[in-house]
Amino acid sequence: xxxxxxxxxxxxxxxxxxxxxxxxxxxxxxxxxxxxxxxxxxxxxxxxxxxxxxxxxxxxxxxxxxxxxxxxxxxxxxxxxxxxxxxxxxxxxxxxxxxxxxxxxxxxxxxxxxxxxxxxxxxxxxxxxxxxxxxxxxxxxxxxxxxxxxxxxxxxxxxxxxxxxxxxxxxxxxxxxxxxxxxxxxxxxxxxxxxxxxxxxxxxxxxxxxxxxxxxxxxxxxxxxxxxxxxxxxxxxxxxxxxxxxxxxxxxxxxxxxxxxxxxxxxxxxxxxxxxxxxxxxxxxxxxxxxxx
Numbered sequence: 001x002x003x004x005x006x007x008x009x010x011x012x013x014x015x016x017x018x019x020x021x022x023x024x025x026x027x028x029x030x031x032x033x034x035x036x037x038x039x040x041x042x043x044x045x046x047x048x049x050x051x052x053x054x055x056x057x058x059x060x061x062x063x064x065x066x067x068x069x070x071x072x073x074x075x076x077x078x079x080x081x082x083x084x085x086x087x088x089x090x091x092x093x094x095x096x097x098x099x100x101x102x103x104x105x106x107x108x109x110x111x112x113x114x115x116x117x118x119x120x121x122x123x124x125x126x127x128x129x130x131x132x133x134x135x136x137x138x139x140x141x142x143x144x145x146x147x148x149x150x151x152x153x154x155x156x157x158x159x160x161x162x163x164x165x166x167x168x169x170x171x172x173x174x175x176x177x178x179x180x181x182x183x184x185x186x187x188x189x190x191x192x193x194x195x196x197x198x199x200x201x202x203x204x205x206x207x208x209x210x211x212x213x214x215x216x217x218x219x220x221x222x223x224x225x226x227x228x229x230x231x232x233x234x235x236x237x238x239x240x241x242x243x244x245x246x247x248x249x250x251x252x253x254x255x256x257x258x259x260x261x262x263x264x265x266x267x268x269x270x271x272x273x274x275x276x277x278x279x280x281x282x283x284x285x286x287x288x289x290x291x292x293x
Contacts, residue, residue, distance in 0.1 A: 008236070008240055011233050011236050011237055011240075012233075012237055012246075012249045014233055015230055015233040015234055015237060015249065016249050016252045016253060016256060017256065018225050018226060018229055018230040018233070019226065019230045019234075019250075019253055020252070020253045020254075020256035020257045020260060021221065021225065021226070021257075021260060022222075022226055022253075022257075024257065024260050024264060025218045025221050025222045025226065026038070026086065026089075026218075026222075028214050028215070028217065028218035029214075029215055029218035029219060029222070030086075030090070031210075031214075032209065032210040032211070032212050032214065032215040033209045033210070033215055034090075034201070034204075034205035034206065034207075034208070035086035035087065035089075035090045035205075036083065036086070036087075036197055036200040036201040036204055036205050037201045037205045037207065037209065038086070038219075038222075039082055039083060039086060039193075039197045039200075039201075040194065040197035040198055040200075040201045041219060042219060042222050042223055042227060043078070043190050043193045043194045043197050043227070044194055045219065045223045046190050046223050046227040046228060047187065047190050047191060047194060049223060049224070049227075049228055050183055050186055050187040050190065050228070051187070053183055054183055054184065054187060057183065059181040059183060059184055060181065060184075061181075061184055062179075062180045062181070062184055062185070062188075066179070066180050067188045069172070069176040069177060069180075070177065070180060070184075070185045070186075070188035070189050070192075071188050071189065071191065071192035072169075072172060072176075072192075073169050073172055073173045073176075073177060073185070073189050074188060074189025074190060074191065074192035074193045075169075075192045075193070075196060076165040076166070076168055076169030076172060077165065077166060077169035077170070077173070077189065078189055078190065078192075078193040078231075079165075079192065079193040079196035079197065080161055080162060080164075080165030080166075080169075080196075081162045081165045081166040081169065082162075082193075083158075083162070083196065083197065083200055084158045084159060084160075084161045084162025084163075084165065085098060085102070085158075085159070085162045087154075087155070087158040087200075087204075088101075088155045088156070088158040088159040088162065091152065091154050091155035091158060092152070092155055093155035093156065093158075093159055098159050099254045099257070101159040101160065101162075101163055102159075102162065102163055102166070102250070102254075103133055103137065103250075103251065103254060104133070104163060105163055105166055105167050105250055106129050106132060106133070106248045106250055106251055107129050107130070107133060108163065108164075108167045109167045109170055109171065109246075110125075110126075110129055110248075112167060112168065112171055113171055113174075116171060116175070124286050125248075125286065127283075127286055128248065128282075128283045128286025129248060129283065130283070131279055131280075131282055131283030131286065132248060132251030132279075132280050132283030133251070133283070134276075134279055134280075134283070135251065135255065135276045135277065135278070135279035135280025135281070135282070135283055137276070138272055138275060138276025138279060138280075170238060170246060173235070173238050174238050177235075177238070177239075178239065182232055182235045182236065182239075183232070185235065186228075186231055186232060186235065189231075190227070234246075237249070248283070251280045251283055252280060252281065254280075255276065255277040255280050255281075258277070259277070
């Protein structure tokens with residue numbers, strides 16, 4: 001039987017493993033359904049899952065101010081981040097470039113956390129964050145995602161909005177999300193996301209859907225694994241650790257996604273990318289390593 005500390009130590013690795021499949025799920029779903037419609041359906045199905053879990057568990061609901069804070073987190077972490085990433089790729093910004101923009105997140109989160117929450121980072125942790133970014137850069141530079149010249153200001157703006165949203169949202173949850181049941185908080189987060197995705201789908205999508213087994217399988221995975229399990233794991237990480245340390249684990253996502261794409265879609269994974277993976281892992285190790293006694 002694992003102790004609580006041992007279980008918590010496994011949480012980040014489980015989160016990274018699941019979160020890294022986000023691009024894979026999107027790659028299976030988007031050919032059959034437009035991006036904001038995918039996210040809207042994913043959000044509505046996730047709300048139904050959480051509603052069922054809440055009816056079963058019957059936790060204490062949070063106050064209206066706390067619910068408001070959770071809806072702000074949902075707007076930032078889910079609606080703006082996921083919507084921005086999907087929109088950037090749909091508007092011709094290559095997935096590799098989008099991943100590279102998102103790779104700035106741990107550094108940006110650490111900087112904002114230092115300024116806003118007075119989180120102190122050791123020199124070793126700053127070196128780890130920089131190493132992690134270099135590792136992500138090496139991996140993404142080798143994935144053959146094409147030329148970003150065709151992407152316009154709208155695609156770049158969407159990617160930058162996603163980057164700012166996930167960074168600020170992580171810190172906002174750390175600052176204002178304490179004391180709220182994780183499932184109750186997630187329900188309010190997705191409730192806010194549903195309204196945003198409904199508006200975006202109405203404005204930008206045609207509503208055309210090609211129902212297929214790959215689409216249904218991708219939706220099931222994105223709802224149960226990503227939107228339910230991974231988000232609950234992320235909320236546990238934010239509750240239990242410093243925001244900068246939590247964010248550093250995101251450096252492992254692009255390398256792991258590259259491995260998955262290599263296995264599933266035969267995408268390029270050469271020696272430089274493998275070196276990048278090692279560098280990223282080393283950077284995360286330095287960033288999250290406990291201070292020596």
